[in-house]
Amino acid sequence: AQSVAQPEDQVNVAEGNPLTVKCTYSVSGNPYLFWYVQYPNRGLQFLLKYITGDNLVKGSYGFEAEFNKSQTSFHLKKPSALVSDSALYFCAVRDIKGNSGNTPLVFGKGTRLSVIA
Amino acid sequence: DAGVTQSPTHLIKTRGQHVTLRCSPISGHKSVSWYQQVLGQGPQFIFQYYEKEERGRGNFPDRFSARQFPNYSSELNVNALLLGDSALYLCASSPTDIYEQYFGPGTRLTVT
DSSP, rough: OEEEEOOSSSEEEESSSEEEOOOOEEEEEEEEEEEEEETTTTEEEEEEOOSSOOOOOGGGGEEEEEEEEETEEEEEEEEEOGGGGGGEEEEEEEOOOOOBBBOOOOOOOOOOEEOOO | OOOOEEEEEEEEOTTTEEEEEEEEEOOTEEEEEEEOOOOOOOOOEEEETTTTEEEEESSSSEEEEEETTTTTTEEEEOOOGGGGOOEEEEEESSSSSSSEEEEEEOOEEEOO
């Protein structure tokens, strides 16, 4: 079964500095990878996805993520953090197995990002 | 366009009761999924429906059931509520059953 690991419960970064939120995954087929952000008492907002093609994908609010097949990673990055980026970030994966049918979206446990002014 | 809407926003129930949560997808989206998010955890998959057919079921007991209507809205039903069912229940819609999903604000269920 597919799985996602977000090794850091909390990431602290100073405003203006680059940020990275880590994600590794495990699938038996091909991965469809996603990042979502959740603000307090809110649903999840879609940030970006990797389906196929260029390993560097760009998303909303200046975020980007790099797909690394050999390291089975999909780390979220932003060149310059804002205080308003402080939120809970979730990585998710769907295992695409061709004609074997679709598998559900599996989420990591989340990483809380705190950007300090 | 309106996003995914869910009702009610908050709900308090007693153990043993049942509850029905409702979800309206983004216009044009034919797939609806339900997730349970317990405090401090990522969302856990409960059900996915596409074109009114169940496409997947997570590891939840039979007390949980769902359905999708001809207008693609959906209901999640939970019978014989337990304290452990207290959580944020999220509904998500997508145009197909494999690409990114768009989430509603959730229904906060508290079981006492």
